[in-house]
Amino acid sequence: MSKKKQRTYQQDIVGDSINSLRKVVEPPKENGSHLMKYLLIGISAAFLFLMLALPLAVVVMNACKEGWDAYREAVMDEYTMKALQLTLLATVITVAVNTIFGLFASFLLSKFYFRGRQVLAALIDIPFSISPVIAGLVFILTFGNMGWMGDVLDKYNIKIVFAVPGVVLVTVFVTFPFVFRELFPVLNAQGKDEEEAAALMGAGGFTIFRRITLPHIKWALLYGIILCSARAMGEFGAVSVISGHLRGKTNTLPLHVEILYNEFNTTAAFAVSSILVLLAVLILVVKSLVEWKKE
Amino acid sequence: MYVEMKEICKTFDGFQASDHVSFGIEKGQMAALLGPSGSGKTTILRMLAGLDMPDSGDIMINGILVNDLPGNKRGIGFVFQNYALFRYMTVADNIAFGLEVQKKGKAEIKERVEELLELISMEDLGKRYPHQLSGGQKQRVAFARALAPRPGLLLLDEPFAAIDAKVRRELRNWLKEMIGRVGITSIFVTHDQEEAMEVANQVIIINQGKIEQIGTPKEICFHPQTEFVSDFIETDRWIV
Ligand SMILES: Nc1ncnc2c1ncn2[C@@H]1O[C@H](COP(=O)(O)OP(=O)(O)O)[C@@H](O)[C@H]1O
Ligand SMILES: [Mg+2]
Numbered sequence: 001m002s003k004k005k006q007r008t009y010q011q012d013i014v015g016d017s018i019n020s021l022r023k024v025v026e027p028p029k030e031n032g033s034h035l036m037k038y039l040l041i042g043i044s045a046a047f048l049f050l051m052l053a054l055p056l057a058v059v060v061m062n063a064c065k066e067g068w069d070a071y072r073e074a075v076m077d078e079y080t081m082k083a084l085q086l087t088l089l090a091t092v093i094t095v096a097v098n099t100i101f102g103l104f105a106s107f108l109l110s111k112f113y114f115r116g117r118q119v120l121a122a123l124i125d126i127p128f129s130i131s132p133v134i135a136g137l138v139f140i141l142t143f144g145n146m147g148w149m150g151d152v153l154d155k156y157n158i159k160i161v162f163a164v165p166g167v168v169l170v171t172v173f174v175t176f177p178f179v180f181r182e183l184f185p186v187l188n189a190q191g192k193d194e195e196e197a198a199a200l201m202g203a204g205g206f207t208i209f210r211r212i213t214l215p216h217i218k219w220a221l222l223y224g225i226i227l228c229s230a231r232a233m234g235e236f237g238a239v240s241v242i243s244g245h246l247r248g249k250t251n252t253l254p255l256h257v258e259i260l261y262n263e264f265n266t267t268a269a270f271a272v273s274s275i276l277v278l279l280a281v282l283i284l285v286v287k288s289l290v291e292w293k294k295e
Numbered sequence: 296m297y298v299e300m301k302e303i304c305k306t307f308d309g310f311q312a313s314d315h316v317s318f319g320i321e322k323g324q325m326a327a328l329l330g331p332s333g334s335g336k337t338t339i340l341r342m343l344a345g346l347d348m349p350d351s352g353d354i355m356i357n358g359i360l361v362n363d364l365p366g367n368k369r370g371i372g373f374v375f376q377n378y379a380l381f382r383y384m385t386v387a388d389n390i391a392f393g394l395e396v397q398k399k400g401k402a403e404i405k406e407r408v409e410e411l412l413e414l415i416s417m418e419d420l421g422k423r424y425p426h427q428l429s430g431g432q433k434q435r436v437a438f439a440r441a442l443a444p445r446p447g448l449l450l451l452d453e454p455f456a457a458i459d460a461k462v463r464r465e466l467r468n469w470l471k472e473m474i475g476r477v478g479i480t481s482i483f484v485t486h487d488q489e490e491a492m493e494v495a496n497q498v499i500i501i502n503q504g505k506i507e508q509i510g511t512p513k514e515i516c517f518h519p520q521t522e523f524v525s526d527f528i529e530t531d532r533w534i535v
Contacts, residue, residue, distance in 0.1 A: 193379030196346055201393035201444060202367035211392075215383035 059277055062270035074260075074271035082248045083256040084275060086167065090239075090252065091232040094171045098228050099221070102179025107213070110187035111195070121184075125177050132174050136241025139170050162244030167252060170238035175231045182224030186217050219294045226290065230283045234276065296355070297322040297480045298343065298448060303352035305338055305504075312338040313349065314504040320482065320497060325474055327495035328484045331527070335504040336484040337376070340450050343482070344373050357447055372441030372479075374451040378433045380425040386436050387412070387421035393444040411439040414473070430458045431466050438470065442477065449474065451483035455490060467494055488528045492516065500524050 064071055074080065105124055109117055127135065142148050143160040153160060160166045190213075198208045214221075236254040243250035245259065253276055260269035296319035305313040312335045320326045328336045341347040343354060345366030354361050361369050381389050387408050394404045412418050415435040425433060434454060441449060454470060455463045471494050474481050485491050491498050492512040500507040500515065500523075508520045519525035 191379075193375045193377065194381055197373065197375060197379045197440075198381070198392065198396075200344060200346070200366045200371065200373050201396055203392070203396040207396060211384070212381055 056277060059270050059273050062266060063274040065270075066267045070267055071271045071274075074265075074268035075275060077268070079248050079251065080253075080256060080272050080275075083251045083253045083272075086164065086251065087233055087253040089164075090168045090171045091229055093168050094175055094232040095225055095228050097172050098176045098179050099225055101176060102183055102224060103221070105180050106183035106187050110184055110190075111192050124180055127174050128177050132170075132235065132237030133241055135173050136170050136238035139166060139173070139238075139242050143169075161242055162246065162250060164250060166242040167239050167250055170242050171232050171235050174235050174238050175228050178228040178231060179221070179224035182220045182227070183217055186220040187213070190216050219290065222290050223287070226283055226287045230280060233279055233283075296320065297324075297357060298482070299353075299355040300339070300343070301353040301355070303339070303342060303349045303354065305335075305342060305347065305349050311504050313342070316352070316501070316504070316506055318499050318506060318509055320480060322480050323478055324480055324497050325471070325495050326482045326497040326499060327491035328482060328499050328501060329488060329491040329527075330486065330501035330507075332486055334501050336486075336501060337452055338504075339501070340373075340452055340482065340484055343369075343448075344371050344450055345369055370447040372444070372446035372449045374434075374437045374441050374449070374454055376452040377457055378425075378437035380433060380436055380440070382425050384424075385421060386417065386423050386425070386428070389425070389436055390440045390443050393440065397444060407443060411443055414442075415439045431462050434458065434466060435469075438473065442479070447480065449479045449481040451481065453484050453486070455485070455487075463490075470494070492528075500527065502527075 063074075105120075109121055140147065140161050143153060143166065144150055145154070145161070147161075158165075160169065194212050195208050198212055203211075234254060235252075236258075239252055240255055240258070243252070243255060245251060245255060247256075247259070251259070253272060257269050257272050257276070260266075260272060299319040301317050303313050303316040304311070314335075316335075316339060328339060330336050338347060342349050343356075345361070345364065349362070356369055356371075381392065384392065390408045390411050391404050394407060399407075408421070409418070412421050415438065417432065417435060417439075420428070420432065425436070428436065434457075438451075438454075451470075455467060458466055467490060483494070492515070496511060497509070498512055498515050499509050502523050508515060508524045510518075515524065516528060519528065
């Protein structure tokens, strides 16, 4: 019975809710409480300054403290470059895997009704609720030497733990709900009517996806990809556990920063951090562009 | 009989949505599936269209057993309850879609789209998007889109439910005339007895997944066979 309710509900909201969601909510007319307004603005500004602007400024200032040459040396360092490469590699693979996976999962869970869909949806969210460090440990326990699949992997000479595949795997694990989470509500609100209508006219699965589903989800998809990339680049905990910190081999940028910092090489640590900051700013710009285009 | 349902049963998680449903509709008829909300009307329409599969029973369309035939091979046009227009396509592209997936020629598609836009008196609105249309216009587009591939059977699910009362009557007459002009066998679902009586020449009354009575509007009005039918149509009898 409840399933049916869902279907009708979806049918009812298909058209209008989407439009109403897009409408910008007008702030209520001001009624003289300027004090409150400025107080809130002040608090927000102070908070943002303290929590965001100040730390970012510190990163940049410390990175440049010893001058341009020192900065360049730290950034152009062989190990830094290797770490950057690995971070980008892990990010690209992660985003590709999670995009495909997120598309399939959100499509399945929003368009088909079957026993256990709630369970599946909850499973997909697990990485959000598990500490990344635990995620890393789980992978060691599964794929490590003493682990559950250790013998099999040993036999075929596949190395996952303390190697690049492990770094990629945990990054995928930690970030896999992002694309799904962005797509699912949008697909769910769309209902299946349009797809059914197209199927009744004889359209195949791929045509339906390309001409009906994709135009509907493209912004959400892009947004999910952006969030996923940002998170994948910055991942520390899980990667830290599984990588083994092998310089030039399994070090990602965040791990490299930590190592430099622990070696009291502060300037270099901040210089390398600034690469991550730069990537983050880049992602932020793309994200703003996407939001602006979407309007 | 152009359409025939024989002893169709369908359950959803143990809930009997169709209970030994049997009826037939002659070619060129306009039939109404009338019943209260939740009585199983949409389910019947979806099974005819191949969107849901019956648990048992047979469906014949145009003399062919279509039980195992996918929906797109049944020669059906379907107008969804909320029209389900493709919202990222223009009106013209909506109408053309069915022909495009059939790989018809460009010229042929263009001609058919223009012909249908003219039929629904929306020649100038082909470039609009669904969200730029009124409810009545959306319905007309949905109708044209369903007709574009020249189906033999038109199914309409509550075609007037989403339209406000003022234009409903007007649209109802329009649709009746259109279907008459095209001459297509049609089945439409409604929970509004007045609507069924006015538009259809055959009314199938359904309650809790069972057929209560089949007949012309007159027969139903003056000779209700079950208590449910007389109760259900009572309120409006004096109008007819
Ligand atoms: N996909 C479904 N899953 C579960 N129950 C359903 C489904 N479709 C219909 N039903 C049930 O079947 C009954 C009839 O539904 P429906 O055919 O949509 O009724 P109507 O169109 O007459 O309002 C409803 O009570 C509903 O609970
Ligand atoms: Mg219905």
